[in-house]
Amino acid sequence: MSIISQKICTIGDFGVGKTSLIRRFVEREFSDEYLSTVGVKISRKTMDLATDKPDNSIKVQFLIWDIEGKTKFKGIAPSYLQGAKGAIIVADLTRKETILNLQEHIDLFASINPKKTKIILAFNKFDLVDQEKPINIIKDELISKNNRIISTYYTSAKTGENVDNMFYTLAENIIAEK
Amino acid sequence: MNSLDISSQEYLAIDRSLLILEKSLMVSKFADRPIEVGEDVRCGFPELIGLEAILQEIFSKQKLSFKLKDICRYCESNKSIYFNLNFILEMKDRLIILFEDVTAKNFKYQQKMQAANECKLIADRISENNNFQEIVKSQKTVLLITDRFGIINNISPAALNLFKYSRNESIDRHISILFDRNKLIFFNLVIHQNLEVICQTKTKENIYMNFSCLPIDSQQEEDSDLIFVGQKIIWRIK
Structure with missing residues (x-):
């Protein structure tokens, strides 16, 4: 069975949990210790995706680009985003400004990859908040303005909630586009 | 060729x-x-x-x-x-x-970013939470909070451990007990920036540190308390 390799990126402000989400997905581990990412680190993860055909599945290898988060002083290098088939754009539910900055990240990714690419929004650190309601308006507005967003998830790298779902959904949508 | x-x-x-x-x-x-x-x-x-x-x-x-x-x-x-x-x-x-x-350059940059990002994350948490004593106490990083004149009003256990002072010996003292006093002339300039200083412990041991400094209240920077997050300078990555 052949393996289809696809590049995806995780982007967002610093400290939102991009590295932790990847680590949870790839290594099944989590650490509370914050270690800021510099530059870019690439991880591989192979997934078996079911297809419509009987007894048939596809192996998809994600090359996941864990990209240094945006700070007040340094933006995201556009060269990292080139050639990506999809992106997980991450915000921290405990920091409103990271949610407000999502549109900026969406615009950057879309400007570098103008062809059909898929975006998932991850509202991370769900384990640290009581309810999801306060951001529903922002979330709905983002979805209505950006037709590349295929889904949004409330995630927790700590508990693993929705992490696998999110990556598999992105993989299925990218493969469906091929 | x-x-x-x-x-x-x-x-x-x-x-x-x-x-x-x-x-x-x-x-x-x-x-x-x-x-x-x-x-x-x-x-x-x-x-x-x-x-x-x-x-x-x-x-x-x-x-x-x-x-x-x-x-x-x-x-x-x-x-x-x-x-x-x-x-x-x-x-x-x-x-x-x-x-x-570019390994050497990035090790150095990583340490600076670590301190700067942690400083911002902690400043945001403190500004949104009245119970900041608990936040400081729970920090594993070297963290100091001073008033705008440099008087220490809170310090993390990791900082006490590193500088070998007790809590009582450091609270209400000027931050110059740790820093070279000359560096403090640049107090206003270092906000939002990284500051490399030689610190001195109570036992007169020199420690090279990188500090990041931010006002806790970004809306009223001039009157705000300041948060310092520091890391020992070790130009090697973990």
């Missing part, structure tokens, strides 16, 4: 099919897995997956060059290296990938 002088650098030469034509002696240290001449370059350098169209643009001279900076790779020895990739067409059907080791 090649028109491009690559004699002093690590490099790979690849063809249009992205097969390795030639490799320099030590270039394998940058690879994700062992590489051989004749193989697809993407096997050892997964960074190139997705960049096929850009590489073909360089081959066809639609693009002169392309650069990827600060790629991190974990090595077998559990250390990280950082490198830049520079793609240049050397001659028809022969593209050179130049490797630049």
Whole structure:
């Protein structure tokens, strides 16, 4: 069975949990210790995706680009985003400004990859908040303005909630586009 | 000989099919897995997956060059290296990938960013939470809070441990018990910036530290307490 390799990126402000989400997905581990990412680190993860055909599945290898988060002083290098088939754009539910900055990240990714690419929004650190309601308006507005967003998830790298779902959904949508 | 002088650098030469034509002696240290001449370059350098169209643009001279900076790779020895990739067409059907080791620069940068980012995260948490004593107490990092004149009003256990002061010995004292006093002239200038200082412990031991400093209340910076997050300067990554 052949393996289809696809590049995806995780982007967002610093400290939102991009590295932790990847680590949870790839290594099944989590650490509370914050270690800021510099530059870019690439991880591989192979997934078996079911297809419509009987007894048939596809192996998809994600090359996941864990990209240094945006700070007040340094933006995201556009060269990292080139050639990506999809992106997980991450915000921290405990920091409103990271949610407000999502549109900026969406615009950057879309400007570098103008062809059909898929975006998932991850509202991370769900384990640290009581309810999801306060951001529903922002979330709905983002979805209505950006037709590349295929889904949004409330995630927790700590508990693993929705992490696998999110990556598999992105993989299925990218493969469906091929 | 090649028109491009690559004699002093690590490099790979690849063809249009992205097969390795030639490799320099030590270039394998940058690879994700062992590489051989004749193989697809993407096997050892997964960074190139997705960049096929850009590489073909360089081959066809639609693009002169392309650069990827600060790629991190974990090595077998559990250390990280950082490198830049520079793609240049050397001659028809022969593209050179130049490797630049930027590990030292990025170790230094990582430490600075770590302190700066942690400082901002903690400042945000404190500004949104009245019970900041608990936040400071729970920090594993070296953290100090001073008033705008530099009087320490809170200090994390990690900072007490590092500087060998007790809580009572440090609270309400000026931050110059830790820093070189001359550096404090720049107090207002260092806000939002990193400050490299030689600190002194109670036992007169010198410690090289990198501090990041931010006002807790970003709306009223001039009157705000200041938060300092520090790291010992060790120009080696974990």
